[in-house]
Amino acid sequence: MSHSLTRRLWAVALAAAAIGVGAPAQAQSYPTKPIRIVVPFAAGGATDILARLLAEKMAPRLGQAIIVDNKAGAAGILGTDAVAKAPPDGHTLVLSLSNSLLTNQFLYEKLPYDVQRDLVLVSQIATAPLLLVVHPSVAANTAPELLQYMSRNKGKLSYGSYGIGAYPHLAGAHMSDTQKADMTHVPYKGEAPMMQDLIGGQIQMAYASALQAKPHIDAGKIKVIGVTGEHRIAVLPNVPTLAEQGLKDEAYRVTGWLAVAAPAATPKAVVQRIADELRAASEQPDVKARIAAMGFELKASTPEAFAATYKRELPVWERLVKQSGAKLE
Known part of the structure; x- marks a missing residue:
């Protein structure tokens, strides 16, 4: 065997070894700031609230401070875009809702980021089921009774949401359409004012x-x-799901969620380390209790499981947005 061939074989072997040890080394040295x-x-x-809970639990294990940075604006677009454009080293993450990570791509004509190109999904922390609630004047106590009531009162009812394209809008539009x-859809600038108008009878459902x-x-x-x-959710265990009551459409079976993502080129080993730490933090008893008290269901998934969920739910949300007719600039 020639010396040049031997050197080339050694180079290949060393490169393979470097790949094999590189990933664990990256995860072990992370974070560096x-x-x-x-x-x-x-x-x-x-x-x-969830971000601060997780940061408090993760910081001691990671050996670095974790800063929660509120970057509000444009239905989550501003903060999500900042992370999409951040250095892909695992030191900048976004903890967001499904709107900025999933549904916004169908709602907005233009987004400054492409979730599937510019971000990597790290972990779905929790799902966020919602309650279908009505004003006491509505003569219905179950889902089938409510559907009958809606049909009998065509054109007379209003439903609220905390924003165009948010799940309460999409689910309400689906109910109205089917x-x-x-x-009539009445969008609010937040959930609190929506709730006050529901209590006051200005809207009948939300x-x-x-x-x-x-x-x-x-x-x-x-x-x-x-x-x-x-x-069913832990804080209201006696309230049946809509699916239990016969509303089997996918519109009622999907939920919003809270999840963590990172810039797209973040090393896989670092993404896995972050997911592991998120899971360890979210499964601590006091964090689990707080998540349940907020009406959420703990998930703390792996990157692979989150990606599979995302792929499965993507066409459902796309259909719901199209059905609602919602479109934003």
């Missing part, structure tokens, strides 16, 4: 978070019809 978790919404909301109810709706349900100010998704 403070980590920034961008929350693309205002402070005080559920996403912000029942030919001709309901999909709302357990965090916002439960106190008013307990006080008898609104009625709960059912919960979206595949499972």
Whole structure:
């Protein structure tokens, strides 16, 4: 064997060895500086609360400070875009809702980022089922009764949402369309004002978070019809899902979610390390309890599981957005 061939074979072997040890070495040396978790919404909301909980638990294990940076604006677009354009080293992450990571791509004519090109999905932390709630004047206590009530009152009912293209809008539009109810959509600039108008009777129906709706349900100010998704929620275990009540459409079985993503070229080993740390933090008893109290269902998935969920849900959300007719610039 010639010396030149021998050198080439050694070079190939060394390259292969480097690939084999490179990934673990990257994960072991990470992080090398403070980590920034961008929350693309205002402070005080559920996403912000969850980010701060996880940061508090992860920082000691990672040996670096974790800073939560609220970059609110444009339905989560501003903060998500900042992370999409950040250095892909695992030190800048986004913890966001499914709107900025999934549905916005169907709602907006132009986005400054492409989720599937510019970001890598790290972990789906929790799903966020919503409650279908109505004003007490609505003569219905179950999902089938509500559908009949909507059909009998064609053109007379209004439903609220906390933004065009948000799940409460898409699900309400689906209900109105399938029942030919001709309901009026009333978008609000947040969930709290939506809830106040529901209590006051200005709207008759809404999909709302357990965090916002439960106190008013307990006080008898609104009625709960059912919960979206595949499972009942811990804070209201006696409330059946809409699917249990016969509403089998995919529109009622999907839920929003809270998840973490990183810039696209972040090394796979680093992405895996972040996912592992997120799972370890979210499974601590006090964090699990807080997630359940907010009406969420813990997921803490792997990057692969999250990617599979994303791929499965993508066409469902695309159809719901198209059905609603929502389009934003």
